[in-house]
Amino acid sequence: xxxxxxxxxxxxxxxxxxxVVPQTEHNPAVLYIDLHLIHEVTSPQAFSVxxxxxxxxxxxxxxxATLDHSTPTKADLLYSNxxxxxxxxxxxxxxxxxxxxxxxxxxLTSQHRGIVHVIGPEVGATQPGKTIVCGDSHTSTHGAFGxxxxxxxxxxxxxxxxxxxxxQRKSRTLAINVEGALxxxxxxxxLVLAIIGNIGVGGGTGHVIEFRGAAIEQMSMDSRMTVxxxxxxxxxxxxxxxxxxxxxxxxxxxxxAPEGSEWEKAVQRWRDLVTDTDAHFDxxxxxxxxxxxxxxxxxxxxxxxIPIDGVVPENGGDKAFxxxxxxxxxxANRPLLGKPVNVVFVGSCTNSRISDLREVADVLKGRKVxxxxxxxxxxxxxxxxxxxxxxxxxxxFISAGAEWRESGCSMxxxxxxxxxxxxxxxxxxxxxxxxxxxxxxxxxxxASPATAAAAAVTxxxxxxxxxx
Amino acid sequence: xxxxxxxESRTVVLVNKDIDTDQIIPARFLTTTQxxxxxxxxxxxxxxxxxxxxxxxxxxxxxxxxxxxxLVAGDNFxxxxxxxxxxxxxxxxxxxxxxxxxxxxxxxSNALKNGLLPIxxxxxxxxxxxxxxxxxxxxxxxxxxxxxxAQVIEFELDDFSQYCLLNGVDELGYLLEQQASxxxxxxxxx
Ligand code: SF4
Numbered sequence: 001x002x003x004x005x006x007x008x009x010x011x012x013x014x015x016x017x018x019x020v021v022p023q024t025e026h027n028p029a030v031l032y033i034d035l036h037l038i039h040e041v042t043s044p045q046a047f048s049v050x051x052x053x054x055x056x057x058x059x060x061x062x063x064x065a066t067l068d069h070s071t072p073t074k075a076d077l078l079y080s081n082x083x084x085x086x087x088x089x090x091x092x093x094x095x096x097x098x099x100x101x102x103x104x105x106x107x108l109t110s111q112h113r114g115i116v117h118v119i120g121p122e123v124g125a126t127q128p129g130k131t132i133v134c135g136d137s138h139t140s141t142h143g144a145f146g147x148x149x150x151x152x153x154x155x156x157x158x159x160x161x162x163x164x165x166x167x168q169r170k171s172r173t174l175a176i177n178v179e180g181a182l183x184x185x186x187x188x189x190x191l192v193l194a195i196i197g198n199i200g201v202g203g204g205t206g207h208v209i210e211f212r213g214a215a216i217e218q219m220s221m222d223s224r225m226t227v228x229x230x231x232x233x234x235x236x237x238x239x240x241x242x243x244x245x246x247x248x249x250x251x252x253x254x255x256x257a258p259e260g261s262e263w264e265k266a267v268q269r270w271r272d273l274v275t276d277t278d279a280h281f282d283x284x285x286x287x288x289x290x291x292x293x294x295x296x297x298x299x300x301x302x303x304x305x306i307p308i309d310g311v312v313p314e315n316g317g318d319k320a321f322x323x324x325x326x327x328x329x330x331x332a333n334r335p336l337l338g339k340p341v342n343v344v345f346v347g348s349c350t351n352s353r354i355s356d357l358r359e360v361a362d363v364l365k366g367r368k369v370x371x372x373x374x375x376x377x378x379x380x381x382x383x384x385x386x387x388x389x390x391x392x393x394x395x396x397f398i399s400a401g402a403e404w405r406e407s408g409c410s411m412x413x414x415x416x417x418x419x420x421x422x423x424x425x426x427x428x429x430x431x432x433x434x435x436x437x438x439x440x441x442x443x444x445x446x447a448s449p450a451t452a453a454a455a456a457v458t459x460x461x462x463x464x465x466x467x468x
Numbered sequence: 469x470x471x472x473x474x475x476e477s478r479t480v481v482l483v484n485k486d487i488d489t490d491q492i493i494p495a496r497f498l499t500t501t502q503x504x505x506x507x508x509x510x511x512x513x514x515x516x517x518x519x520x521x522x523x524x525x526x527x528x529x530x531x532x533x534x535x536x537x538x539l540v541a542g543d544n545f546x547x548x549x550x551x552x553x554x555x556x557x558x559x560x561x562x563x564x565x566x567x568x569x570x571x572x573x574x575x576x577s578n579a580l581k582n583g584l585l586p587i588x589x590x591x592x593x594x595x596x597x598x599x600x601x602x603x604x605x606x607x608x609x610x611x612x613x614x615x616x617x618a619q620v621i622e623f624e625l626d627d628f629s630q631y632c633l634l635n636g637v638d639e640l641g642y643l644l645e646q647q648a649s650x651x652x653x654x655x656x657x658x
Contacts, residue, residue: 020653021646026627030646032653042551044501049640070499086499093501137550137574153552153578154503155639163643165650169626201486202544202570235547237573301486301547320484320542413495413549422518434490434548436513 007276009173010240011208014148018131020165028167034130035062036160037116040094041069042135046158047097057101059164064125065098065105067091068115070415073378073405079108114381114407117141117349122383124254128243128270138349140231144224146243146273171237172282174207178215180289185465188223189351189448192230193295193305195287201303204236211241215289221250222355229350230431233302242274294464296336297433297446299324308463311335327435328443336461341425344375344456346449348412348430352380354387356449361393363453369401370459376403378410414439427455471636472583474608475564477537481601487541488548493557506553507560532602537564540597546575555579565607569594580629587614587623609633
C-alpha cells in the first residue's frame with residue numbers, strides 16, 4: 001500500500017493519532033490522554049473541583065496514583081507512623097480521594113510504590129505511542145519510550161479527570177542529533193547536562209525535542225529516561241526517543257505490558273513510531289558525543305554547567321549570573337575540582353534506577369564515604385529497592401557509610417524532611433539546582449551518579465575517571 | 469473565574485532571568501491541599517531573611533511595590549516545576565500580569581487558566597520597562613494591548629484564551645461540551 005502522505009515526525013504521528021477535535025485558528029485541539037499519572041502534591045485541588053461540580057473521574061482505568069513527593073524515606077516514619085502535619089494530611093487526602101473516585105493507587109504499603117516517573121515504566125504502563133500526562137514537569141521522562149509525555153498544571157489534572165482529554169496547541173519540533181559515542185566514564189546525565197548547557201534553559205521552550213543519533217540508539221532505557229527526564233530543564237514541552245528493540249525488550253513481560261498475540265501486534269504497531277525520512281523539524285542541533293566530558297553545574301540553574309575539569313566562567317556585569325555565584329559562594333575562573341562537599345544525594349526520577357545504583361556501588365565498593373560527608377542513597381521505587389537488595393548493593397552502600405532509604409523524591413526537592421542545610425554544598429544526581437531547591441540556603445552541584453559517588457568517597461569534587 | 473478586561477497598575481521590576489517556580493513558591497509550602505493563602509509565601513526565599521523578617525532591601529517589600537499588580541521580570545520567567553501553586557501564589561500576592569521576553573510553557577498555560585496574564589514583549593519594550601520601574605501601565609485584554617507612556621504594544625494572546633478571560637469562562641466547561649466527540653473517539657478505538 002502506498003500513501004501520498006507528507007513525511008511526519010514521531011511527535012506528529014502520536015499527535016495525529018490522539019486528536020479528538022482538531023485545532024483551528026481560534027480553538028486549541030482536544031487531545032486524548034491514554035495514561036494519567038497522579039501524586040499527592042498536585043492532585044488535591046483537582047479532586048476538589050470534581051467534587052464541587054458533581055463530576056466523576058471519567059476513566060479510572062487510565063489513571064494511576066502513587067505517593068512520592070512528601071513521603072518520608074525512613075522506614076520507621078512511613079506507613080501509619082508518618083508524623084502528624086500537612087504532609088501526612090496530603091498523603092491521607094490522596095488515599096481518600098482515590099478510594100472515593102475509584103482510582104488505583106500504589107499506596108504506602110505497595111510493592112510498586114515509588115517516584116511517579118520511575119514506576120510508570122517499571123510496571124509497563126508507559127508504552128510507545130501513548131499520550132501520558134502528570135501534574136509534574138518531569139513527565140517528559142516517559143518520552144524515552146516514544147510516548148508523548150508532558151507535565152500539566154493542577155487545573156489540567158482536573159480536565160483529564162473529568163474528560164480524559166486536554167486542550168492543546170501543537171508544539172514546534174526540535175531535533176537533537178547526538179552523533180558518535182560517549183567516551184568511557186561519561187554517562188547519559190553528562191550528555192543531557194551538556195545539551196542544556198549548549199541550548200540553554202530556555203532553548204527548548206515551545207518545542208518537543210526528539211533525541212536522535214547513534215549515541216541515543218546505543219543507550220539503555222535507563223539512560224534514555226535520564227536524557228528525556230531533563231528535556232524540561234531546557235524548557236521543552238516534552239522529549240522523545242523513537243522506540244526500538246531496546247524499548248521492546250525492556251517492556252516485555254512487565255505487569256501492564258500487552259501479552260501473547262497482543263504483544264506481537266503491539267510491537268508491530270510500535271515499529272512505525274519513527275520519524276519519516278525527510279520529515280521536517282522546526283529546528284535542529286547536532287551534538288558530538290565524543291566531545292562530552294563528565295559535567296557538573298556551578299550555578300543555580302541546570303544550564304550553568306561545565307566539564308568537571310573546567311573553571312567557573314565569568315560573565316562580567318550580568319547581575320543574575322553574579323547573584324548565582326554569590327549564592328553558591330563560588331568565584332569565577334576557579335576550578336571546582338577539589339572543592340569540599342557536605343552532602344551527596346543519589347536519587348530522584350533522573351538517576352535512581354537500578355543501573356544508577358550499580359554505578360554508585362561500583363565506586364563505593366571497598367571504599368568509605370569521607371568523614372565530613374553525609375550520603376543518602378534513595379532508590380526510585382520499592383521495586384528498585386528490592387532489586388538492589390537482591391544484588392547486595394544495599395550492603396555496599398551501608399558498609400561504606402551511606403544511608404539506604406525507602407523510595408521517594410526525598411532530597412530532590414526537600415519536601416519530606418530530607419534536606420541539605422543552609423550554606424552546605426551537595427553533589428546531587430537530581431535535576432534542579434535552583435536556589436533553595438534542596439533546602440533553604442542549600443548549594444547544589446548537579447552531576448552523574450558516578451561523579452556523586454566519587455565526591456562521596458573523596459569528600460571533594462572529583463573526576464570519576466581518576467578513581468581507578 | 470471572574471471576567472478580566474483591563475488591568476491598570478504601576479509596575480514592579482524583578483530583573484532576574486530564569487526565575488523558576490521554586491523561587492515563586494518553594495516546595496516546603498506545597499503540602500497544602502488548598503489553593504488559597506499561598507501569597508504569604510510567594511518569593512519566600514527572597515522576601516524573608518533567616519529569622520523570617522521581611523528584607524527591606526528586596527524590591528517586592530518596598531513601599532513602591534505596594535499594590536502593584538504588574539510584575540516585569542527577566543527572560544524565561546516561570547521555568548522549572550509545573551506547580552500551579554506558582555500562579556496561585558502570585559495572584560494571592562496581588563500580581564495580575566507578568567511581563568517578560570519569554571515565559572516557560574507550563575507556567576504560561578497555568579497562568580492563563582487562573583486569570584494571571586502572561587505578557588511577552590520584545591527586547592526594546594522590555595528594556596524600557598526594566599529601566600522605568602513604577603511606570604503606569606494598562607493591560608487591555610480585548611485589544612491585546614499593553615499601553616504605557618503613550619506607547620501601544622500589541623501582545624500575543626490566542627483567541628481561545630482571550631475569550632475565556634474576557635468572559636470568565638473556564639476551559640473545563642468547554643471540554644465537557646466535547647463529551648460526545650470524546651465518547652465517539654473512545655468507541656472507535658476500543
Ligand atoms: S524526584 Fe524530584 S523531579 Fe522527580 S518527580 Fe520527584 S520531586 Fe519531581
